[in-house]
Amino acid sequence: MFVDRLQLLNFRNYEELLIDFSPGKILIYGANGQGKTNLIEAIYYLVIGKSFRGKDNSLIRFGAESFQIGAKISKNGQKTTLGVEYSVKGKFFLKNGQKQKSFSSILGNLKGVLFTPDEPVIFFGFPANRRKALDLFLAQTSKTYLLNLIYYQKVLTNKNALLKQVWNVDNLIEAWNYKLAEFGAEIIKEREKCLKILNDIINELNAQLRFLPGKIEASYKTSGADDKEKIFELLKQKYTEEKDKKQALFGPHRDDLNFYVNGRDLKIFGSQGQKKGALLLFKLSQAVYMAKVSGEKPVVLLDDLYSEFDKEKREALEGFFLKYSDQVFITATEPIDLKNYHQVVFIENGKVS
Ligand SMILES: Nc1ncnc2c1ncn2[C@@H]1O[C@H](COP(=O)(O)OP(=O)(O)O)[C@@H](O)[C@H]1O
Ligand SMILES: [Mg+2]
Structure with a gap:
C-alpha cells in the first residue's frame, strides 16, 4: 500500500x-x-x-x-x-x-513502520517502551490481538482500582484475575510467536546487511506464563503481594522483550551504534513480516x-x-x-x- x-x-x-x-x-x-x-x-x-x-x-x-x-x-x-x-x-x-x-x-x-534518530534511546530505555513498540506493530497486523489488548487493559484498570479499596474485594479480584489470565495468555502467545518469526528474519537480514557482527537474539520475557490456567494460578499466588503494593504486578503489562548480541543484553552492554543497528533490523523485520506474513x-x-x-x-x-x-x-x-x-x-x- x-x-x-x-x-x-x-x-x-x-x-x-x-x-x-x-x-x-x-x-x-x-x-x-x-x-x-x-x-x-x-x-x-x-x-x-x-x-x-x-x-x-x-x-x-x-x-x-x-x-x-x-x-x-x-x-x-x-x-x-x-x-x-x-x-x-x-x-x-x-x-x-x-x-x-x-x-x-x-x-x-x-x-507503517517508522524509524527516528531519537528512537534507540527510548526503545532501549524502559520496558514499557519496548512493549508499546511491539504492541503497535502487532495491533496493525492482527485485529484479534488489538481486541485482546483492549479487553485486557480494561480489566486491568478495574483490577487496579479494586486493589486500592480498603474493604475486602477478594472474590471480585478472582473474577478479574480469571479474565486477565484469559486475555493475557492470548497476548503473550501472540507476542512470543511473532518475536520468534521476527528473530529469524532479523538474523537473516543481519547476515546480508552485516549491521552487527555476531548472533542476535530477540526474545520475549514474560512475568507470567503463556497458559491461561498457569497465569491464573500465578495471579492467585501473588495476590498478597499485589494487595500490599495496591497494584497488578504480573502479566503481559509487565513483560519485556530483550535483544542480545552474542548473548549480551543490548540495553545494558550495547553501544549506541549497536542499538541503532539492532533497532533498524527490528524495524526492517517488521516490514518483512507485514509483507510476507500479513501479505x-x-x-x-x-x-x-x-x-x-x-x-x-x-x-x-x-x-x-x-x-x-x-x-x-x-x-x-x-x-x-x-x-x-x-x-x-x-x-x-x-x-x-
Ligand atoms: N504547533 C505548531 N505550530 C506551528 N509550528 C510548529 C508547531 N510545532 C512545531 N512547529 C514548528 O515546526 C518546526 C519543526 O519542524 P520539524 O518538522 O521538526 O523540522 P525538521 O524539518 O527539522 O524535521 C519548528 O520550526 C517548530 O517551530
Ligand atoms: Mg526532523
Missing part, C-alpha cells in the same frame, strides 16, 4: 498542504526546522492514531484552533481515504468520509537516516526496505543522490515545492 495523497490543515507548521505522492522511494529534504519530521509525524499519525512525539494540542498550528490530517491510501488499485480532526472539543477519525467510533476501527488501514507491504518512514549511516549502509538498507514496502519516505537536509528517488520534495517553512 502507499500514501497517494496527503492533506494537512493547521498541522504543526503547515497551514494548508495538499501533496500527491508516488509509490517508491521519496526524498523529503530541507533545512532544519522546516517541517520534514512534521510531515512524517502526520503520516504516521494515521498509522497509530496519535503522534509519536507530542500531545494532540501541541500539534495544532500556533494560533489556530484545530488540525486536520487527511490521506488517500492506495492498496492494489483500491483507494481508501482516512482522516482525523482534532480540536480542544474532541477528536474523531474518518474512513471514506464516515465518522468512526474510535481509531481501533480503522487501525491497520494504513500500515500487505507497509509504508516505511525513515527520519534523518542520512545523518546516521554511511552511504553504503544507507543504500543497502533503503534497498531492503523498498523490497518489502511499496513506499519509503526518507528525510534529509541535503538533496543528495536525487536520481535514486521516484519523487523529491523540498520543504521550506511548512511549504512544499
Whole structure:
C-alpha cells in the first residue's frame, strides 16, 4: 500500500498542504526546522492514531484552533481515504468520509513502520517502551490481538482500582484475575510467536546487511506464563503481594522483550551504534513480516537516516526496505543522490515545492 495523497490543515507548521505522492522511494529534504519530521509525524499519525512525539494540542498550528490530517491510501488499485480532526472539543477519525467510533476501527488501514534518530534511546530505555513498540506493530497486523489488548487493559484498570479499596474485594479480584489470565495468555502467545518469526528474519537480514557482527537474539520475557490456567494460578499466588503494593504486578503489562548480541543484553552492554543497528533490523523485520506474513507491504518512514549511516549502509538498507514496502519516505537536509528517488520534495517553512 502507499500514501497517494496527503492533506494537512493547521498541522504543526503547515497551514494548508495538499501533496500527491508516488509509490517508491521519496526524498523529503530541507533545512532544519522546516517541517520534514512534521510531515512524517502526520503520516504516521494515521498509522497509530496519535503522534509519536507530542500531545494532540501541541500539534495544532500556533494560533489556530484545530488540525486536520487527511490521506488517500492506495492498496492494489483500491483507494481508501482516512482522516482525523482534532480540536480542544474532541477528536474523531474518518474512513471514506464516515465518522468512526474510535481509531481501533480503522487501525491497520494504513500500515507503517517508522524509524527516528531519537528512537534507540527510548526503545532501549524502559520496558514499557519496548512493549508499546511491539504492541503497535502487532495491533496493525492482527485485529484479534488489538481486541485482546483492549479487553485486557480494561480489566486491568478495574483490577487496579479494586486493589486500592480498603474493604475486602477478594472474590471480585478472582473474577478479574480469571479474565486477565484469559486475555493475557492470548497476548503473550501472540507476542512470543511473532518475536520468534521476527528473530529469524532479523538474523537473516543481519547476515546480508552485516549491521552487527555476531548472533542476535530477540526474545520475549514474560512475568507470567503463556497458559491461561498457569497465569491464573500465578495471579492467585501473588495476590498478597499485589494487595500490599495496591497494584497488578504480573502479566503481559509487565513483560519485556530483550535483544542480545552474542548473548549480551543490548540495553545494558550495547553501544549506541549497536542499538541503532539492532533497532533498524527490528524495524526492517517488521516490514518483512507485514509483507510476507500479513501479505500487505507497509509504508516505511525513515527520519534523518542520512545523518546516521554511511552511504553504503544507507543504500543497502533503503534497498531492503523498498523490497518489502511499496513506499519509503526518507528525510534529509541535503538533496543528495536525487536520481535514486521516484519523487523529491523540498520543504521550506511548512511549504512544499
Ligand atoms: N504547533 C505548531 N505550530 C506551528 N509550528 C510548529 C508547531 N510545532 C512545531 N512547529 C514548528 O515546526 C518546526 C519543526 O519542524 P520539524 O518538522 O521538526 O523540522 P525538521 O524539518 O527539522 O524535521 C519548528 O520550526 C517548530 O517551530
Ligand atoms: Mg526532523
